[in-house]
Amino acid sequence: MTPGTQITDYLIDRLSQITPANGYYTAAGTRVHRGRADHMADAQEDEFPAILIRTESDPPGASRPGQVQHTRSFTVQGVIQATGEDYEPTLDALAHDLYRALVPQGNRDRLGGLATELTIDGCDYVHPEPGSELAAVSYPITVTYVATYQQQ
Numbered sequence: 275m276t277p278g279t280q281i282t283d284y285l286i287d288r289l290s291q292i293t294p295a296n297g298y299y300t301a302a303g304t305r306v307h308r309g310r311a312d313h314m315a316d317a318q319e320d321e322f323p324a325i326l327i328r329t330e331s332d333p334p335g336a337s338r339p340g341q342v343q344h345t346r347s348f349t350v351q352g353v354i355q356a357t358g359e360d361y362e363p364t365l366d367a368l369a370h371d372l373y374r375a376l377v378p379q380g381n382r383d384r385l386g387g388l389a390t391e392l393t394i395d396g397c398d399y400v401h402p403e404p405g406s407e408l409a410a411v412s413y414p415i416t417v418t419y420v421a422t423y424q425q426q
Contacts, residue, residue: 277388277421278332278346282308284385285348285376285415289325292371299367302352303375323368326351330414341422343390348415350376356402356409369397369411376415391418 275283292303305324330347337343352368354361376394384392393416400410 277419278329278344281346281385281388281417281419282327282329282348284388285327285350288375289327289350289372292325292375298371298374300352300364300371302368302371322353322355323364324353325372326353335418340424341420343418343420346417346419348417349412350415351400351410351412353408353410355407357407361409362399365399365409365411369399369413372411372413373397376413385417389417389419392416 286306286308289306290303292298293301296303300323302323302325305321307324307326309326309328327348327350330349332344332346335343335345350372352365352372354364354368373394384390395414395416398412398414400412402409
């Protein structure tokens with residue numbers, strides 16, 4: 275498994291902990307998916323809130339013999355079905371849960387040793403487009419890691 279995939283899996287595991295039994299506001303952790311919100315357009319109400327994680331880029335950077343530093347960018351998105359006029363409190367709860375799961379106790383542990391740096395940018399609120407009932411909160415995440423290659 276590639277280091278990038280290991281990091282994605284680690285993030286999915288962290289996000290899967292989001293349940294009221296673990297002290298979170300929502301149960302979004304029971305519905306974590308890789309990919310974009312497009313496939314959720316036909317989802318049923320009981321499939322929300324949900325969490326989507328997708329890799330945006332993973333360019334190589336500095337290198338030395340046998341190692342290359344990568345900077346992998348993700349988007350972690352919490353998606354709800356925005357029925358009714360007052361859906362923002364649900365988005366607020368989901369934003370809080372996502373950040374807490376990604377940065378437990380305010381401590382950036384660098385993903386269990388898989389990364390050398392973790393940056394979580396501010397949360398964006400995405401309100402429903404006309405004709406849609408999907409609203410979301412979105413966190414851009416950047417992870418720096420080192421891939422080791424065997425010399426040939």
